[in-house]
Amino acid sequence: MAVSPKKTTKRRKRNRRSHHAISPIAYSKCVNCNAPVRSHNSCGECGHYGEKANRG
Numbered sequence: 001m002a003v004s005p006k007k008t009t010k011r012r013k014r015n016r017r018s019h020h021a022i023s024p025i026a027y028s029k030c031v032n033c034n035a036p037v038r039s040h041n042s043c044g045e046c047g048h049y050g051e052k053a054n055r056g
């Protein structure tokens with residue numbers, strides 16, 4: 001059951017939403033061309049995928 005807005009104080013609301021912030025996207029560098037790449041994605045510049053040299 002929903003809680004009435006009159007019962008939800010500024011403090012409670014703000015305290016709850018203190019966890020809602022999103023963290024900035026972390027970029028790593030492409031091993032092949034040093035362009036910024038998101039992890040678990042192939043490079044947009046050269047299409048290279050992987051953090052380390054090819055293991056086969």
Ligand SMILES: [Zn+2]
Binds near residue numbers: 030048
């Ligand atoms: Zn690349």
